Amino acid sequence: MSFQTRDGRDWTPQYLTSIDAKKCIGCGRCFKVCGRDVMTLKGISEDGEFVNLDDDDDEIEKKTMVLNDQGACIGCGACARVCPANCQTHISAVPEAA
Numbered sequence: 001m002s003f004q005t006r007d008g009r010d011w012t013p014q015y016l017t018s019i020d021a022k023k024c025i026g027c028g029r030c031f032k033v034c035g036r037d038v039m040t041l042k043g044i045s046e047d048g049e050f051v052n053l054d055d056d057d058d059e060i061e062k063k064t065m066v067l068n069d070q071g072a073c074i075g076c077g078a079c080a081r082v083c084p085a086n087c088q089t090h091i092s093a094v095p096e097a098a
Contacts, residue, residue, distance in 0.1 A: 013075020023087035026063030
């Protein structure tokens, strides 16, 4: 699947497919530039499980971004451009079968 920009240049969307929690520093920059709720910030407990940040019961070892609604991604790539940890994986749209 390929598109064109307003002035006619070719553009191929790059959709966010995963976030490496080991690399993510939880800065939230990607979340701030994405207006589509594709990601959300979660905590990682002592047991290595994802927990909501408002859960006071769990001891949070680290904060990390996780996919919230992967299907809402429009492939603009803004999240990748602001990520200082290079922890995201993006793929091009798969061409539709005719």
